[in-house]
Amino acid sequence: MSPRDVFVLGGNRIPFARSGSKYLKASNQDMLTAAIDGLVARHHLQGERLGEVAAGAVIKHARDFNLTREAVLGSHLAPTTPAYDVQQACGTGLEATVLVANKIALGQIDSAIAGGSDTTSDAPLAVNDDLRKTLLKANYAKTPRQRISALLKIRPSQLAPEQPKNGEPRTGLSMGDHMAITAKAWGVTREAQDELTVASHQHLAAAYDRGFFDDLVTPYLGVTRDQNLRPESSVEKLSTLKPVFGKGDAATMTAGNSTPLTDGASAVLLGSRDWAQQHELTPLARFVDAETAAVDYVFGDEGLLMAPPYAIARLLQRNGLTLQDFDFYEIHEAFASTVLCHLAAMEDPAFCKERLGLDEPLGSIDRTKLNVAGSSLAAGHPFAATGGRIVATLAKLLHEKGSGRGLISICAAGGLGVVAILEASE
Template sequence: MSINLKGRRVAVVGGLRTPFVKAGTYFKDLSPLAMSTHVVGEMLSRYGIEAESLDDIVWGRVIHDPRISNIAREIVLDLKLPARIRGYMVSNNCITSAHAIANLADAIAGGRSQAGIAGGVESMSQAPVLFGRDASRIFLEVGRASSLKHQVKALLHLRPWHFRPESLSVKEPSTGLSMGEHCELMAKQWQISRQTQDEIALRSHQRAAQATADGRLTAEIAPVKGIDRDMIVRGDTSMEKLGALMPVFDRSERGTLTAGNSSPLTDGAAGVLLMSEERAAREGREPLAFIRDIQFAALHPDDGLLMAPAMAVPALLRRTGLSLRDMDIVEMHEAFGAQIACNLAAWEQGWKDEAIGAVDSAILNPLGSSLAVGHPFAATGARIVTTLAGEMARRKSRYGLVSICAAGAMAAAMILERD
């Protein structure tokens, strides 16, 4: 699937996010809605946006709270924004906010919208607790009971084992394997060494630490609870420290994926402010970049669960008439160090599509990425676009490439450009 923005140009005016923190720590008491409204509210304030000028809020999440079916609309109402602002939710694993951006960009290019905010949120700290089907059936009977007598009768069917919660599974429903287990298979197939994976992780932490120290990463953060930086970045890590970690998905001597070269479970929210070029010009705003084009791709999990970027990026470059050499910055989501290495190899060698060449490590994730910063599933796409657009503006770059893999064997690719 591709989205070719042939209508009005869509400007990335700005982006903002919470700090990203390890699940179960600093934000464990913050709801996804609270993190989301914080980002949207702060974005309106920071960029001086009149709420009346917004048309849409498109927001996503992956771990769903059944009590809030449409978090985007609740952001509008929670912030007491004009009720006419349309808000709707999207969800597609790690490319969720890439879809949110694509949907909003398509609406702006097509003239259905002038300005809006797209993004996503994830709270792994507040993942819903599930009960088994038998317990759920009994609780539903209690809820539907018309009298206390019938409620008690239904409750008498409960047994001690019914109260054992079932944690959300991170396994692929179609294969029964987790993303990490799938990535181990990819690493073996593509012969990606443990050292290569650890080197990618080390570089990510070092660059993220530097970008935090010099203010490039903190510039895109709206502090929360006194926290003004990503709390997962470890600037003092080393190959020795990373090498001491044990494999977590394949615990045999052949395992290579560890907690150090895999992205952590993370809480956070991120959003991107998009406008038509005309609206931005009318308001005297200088866009960070423009969205040139967007591509989505999918393959069978047996071919490599996280290998769809090897299809999405070549297809996007081919359709736009651009090459990998034209890209000044390449932002790849770091689900795992092995996933980065596998897709880089596929781009260079050719795989299910033609070879597109090698990526210079100097332009790859220059501010670090998900291994160091963190990966709140539905927020990652908006975080990457924010980081890329900001760095392109600082460097006055011409082109930037986004590549994001996702569970379900899917991917998103996006090209940003500047005049």
Template sequence: MDSPRRVAIVGSARIPFARSNTAYASVGNSDMLTAALKALVDKFALRGQKLGEVAAGAVIKHSRDWNLTREATLGAGLHPHTPAYDVARACGTSLTTTIQIAQRIALGEIDAGAAGGVDTASDVPVVYGRALNAAVLQSARARSLGERISPWLRLRPRDFKPSVPAVVEPRTGLSMGEHCELMAKEWKIGRAEQDALAYQSHVNATAAWKEGFYDDLVVPFAG
């Protein structure tokens, strides 16, 4: 087997981070991913160019975003023949897609690609119970007016109660922060140590912004 080709990250672009339900409350994953990818396309004059592949994705997304990365690729201005696919990995989507694109380049399958990820807790899909879901589907495939109405008559008020998905581990019911708290106790990491690390992280980030480190990495979005 030939030696794998060397791979390099030649550039990047992202939109600013924002707290949930604030600046990005009215936009979704598709808007944000498209904006970031478009910034990359503009930055490297890739409009109309065909890349070997684009890989990205989100963990929390609507069913309408089933082809999220493909739509973002088209919206960003890349050639429509550019292949694209989704990945969903909690807190690791961008890293995973970067590794996957790098592996394909290293093996000689493609020459260049783009990788990324996106997620918002401000536009989570609100879901309803199975009864309402079944009624909608049965009514949609009905042939007569009576058949379309019948499923709705069997519903009860409780069936219209919405459920906002919780960002928790299904098997434990705990959030990432709650799991981290268990880890900190097991590893005997004190609160003071955690606060010191968090504080230093913010100090470093503030200094980087002031020094212009992010000037060519972050693009404006949604004001």
């Protein structure tokens, strides 16, 4: 049996909120459930048994071991809809989409929701590792005497919780510090980063104003638009911000041209053509293909967030396409410099030859086709929710245009990069 066409049929997310703000009391499960329920309401899926729901969270409590299934059970989908969790850092949402799209293509399922949720407002705090070991020892003690002697080893210093780390486990550097190294290596300027940031805010604001998100976003807890959005943002204003990552002339990355910690959730509906027809749903875009790459940022000399160009090169080759064959480019803005490094690398003959093994560089893109409805710098970036946001946005852009092709690129911690191609459905 040859693979079937897979279509993006709709999307929904809650507005993204600044960490520690409006969604302080919302858990990942609450937010994911809200995102799914909004999708259900919009597409009349109450009581529907979908093929499966795949979603995840990057910052996750141990109690959320079955996050997605619990969200499904709390939603208006049929409780007989299977679900599982996916976790691939910031690639989670897109990777979940790839997984369910492949199952639909193979005919194993006809419909699915892919999504993700993240909150740094409700982040798990772990017990100090010394205390944890002591408590485990006491738990496994065979006699009361052993238990008491184990518990007597608790010291006040152990009561401080384990600090959540925002760093790469193998390098100890934060993601921003990693990015600052790469940005310096590629000579990305502060001005270029600020310009990209302003464009993101302006594009997102314009998209909201023209009603683009009317059928992609459902308000949540009183938030109706992404809280991070600054429509009045300007290069002048951004230029006053102090750098927060990098040192010396590498210090070009500010709180403005880096994504802030954000809370939110997203969900995307996918299905086969037949399923879409049976459910009176309009295919927005065909999910064409996807590729995930990883780079050696630990021992090798590649930048932490530089995997996407590798993935893009392989994906283009497999599909017989060039980088210029696209009408929309959705490149996740982890940092403004990330996007600019990717673009610079793909234009660079040496990088493309030595790193990607290409005779010709991938070349430049038409920047007017980049993130035309805004991206993470403006919307914010609740890690696992970003993939769903981008897939739904691109699918709708392609549907509006009625033709063409779009490229999605998302970098992730651990030197990962997930990329995908969507095409307008005819």
